[in-house]
Amino acid sequence: MLCAISTPSASAQKCTVKPAIISLGQTVRLSCAVPATTAKLNDRTVRLFPQSNGGSQGLMPIAVADTPGAYEIKFQAEDGAALASAKLTIRPTKFPTQNVVLAPQIEALHSTPEDIQTLTEFRNTVSDIKYWEDPLTAPVPGCVLSPFGVKRLHNGKPTGEIHAGIDQRSPAGRPVHAVAAGTVKIAQPFAVLGGTVAIDHGQGLETMYLHMSKLLVEPGALVKKGEVIGYVGATGRANGPHLHWVVDVNGVPVNPQQWVALKSCGAEKAKPSTK
Ligand SMILES: [Zn+2]
Numbered sequence: 001m002l003c004a005i006s007t008p009s010a011s012a013q014k015c016t017v018k019p020a021i022i023s024l025g026q027t028v029r030l031s032c033a034v035p036a037t038t039a040k041l042n043d044r045t046v047r048l049f050p051q052s053n054g055g056s057q058g059l060m061p062i063a064v065a066d067t068p069g070a071y072e073i074k075f076q077a078e079d080g081a082a083l084a085s086a087k088l089t090i091r092p093t094k095f096p097t098q099n100v101v102l103a104p105q106i107e108a109l110h111s112t113p114e115d116i117q118t119l120t121e122f123r124n125t126v127s128d129i130k131y132w133e134d135p136l137t138a139p140v141p142g143c144v145l146s147p148f149g150v151k152r153l154h155n156g157k158p159t160g161e162i163h164a165g166i167d168q169r170s171p172a173g174r175p176v177h178a179v180a181a182g183t184v185k186i187a188q189p190f191a192v193l194g195g196t197v198a199i200d201h202g203q204g205l206e207t208m209y210l211h212m213s214k215l216l217v218e219p220g221a222l223v224k225k226g227e228v229i230g231y232v233g234a235t236g237r238a239n240g241p242h243l244h245w246v247v248d249v250n251g252v253p254v255n256p257q258q259w260v261a262l263k264s265c266g267a268e269k270a271k272p273s274t275k
Pocket of ligand 1: 146163165166167244245
């Protein structure tokens with residue numbers, strides 16, 4: 001250390017986590033005043049990236065399946081040396097159950113191994129250039145029909161799946177906007193997801209937009225925040241037009257409503273929509 005005057009409390013604050021108390025399915029912002037390269041929460045390791053102020057930043061996802069409790073996030077330097085640690089409390093979080101009524105031919109749709117591989121590769125890629133900036137903007141203006149983390153039943157049968165994104169109400173044909181700048185990695189139809197665009201925003205943040213009727217971008221394109229990437233549809237495993245979109249943080253789906261403020265459609269009777 002070059003710093004001659006150092007108090008224990010100052011060194012304890014080399015790295016901070018925000019918020020320090022968090023629900024399942026949310027994102028923790030990691031920030032260090034020093035060039036940390038990785039942060040570890042149990043067996044989950046994420047990268048931190050150098051910032052212009054000489055510090056470093058990263059994003060730690062808390063999965064829906066994580067166990068609530070008190071933890072320490074440990075920060076490391078490039079050589080693996082321990083730099084700092086910060087306390088994190090994961091609160092118990094309840095997710096409701098939701099039944100979705102699907103026509104038999106829609107329920108029967110399944111992902112192919114190629115589909116799964118394409119999506120896994122997208123999730124596992126973390127790129128160095130940060131294109132995104134706070135705040136993200138909503139892709140469509142509609143209210144939230146189905147929140148993140150809901151345990152899904154299809155025609156009354158448990159699926160073992162959680163709702164890994166949110167559904168926003170929207171008529172078919174409405175433009176879908178990129179929530180932040182980034183590089184288009186996927187723009188193609190899938191059996192279950194329908195017409196899909198996946199964008200890598202850099203430094204661990206990725207978004208996906210599903211069930212679209214028409215796609216306006218190609219893989220490799222650099223899109224600006226707010227750019228129209230396609231139109232709302234009901235393609236794939238959907239029982240009506242809506243926009244399902246996803247935020248992945250370092251490969252883990254997290255709650256988009258922590259990133260973008262959106263109103264719930266509430267008690268208003270809505271046709272439940274799906275994945
Ligand atoms: Zn959905």
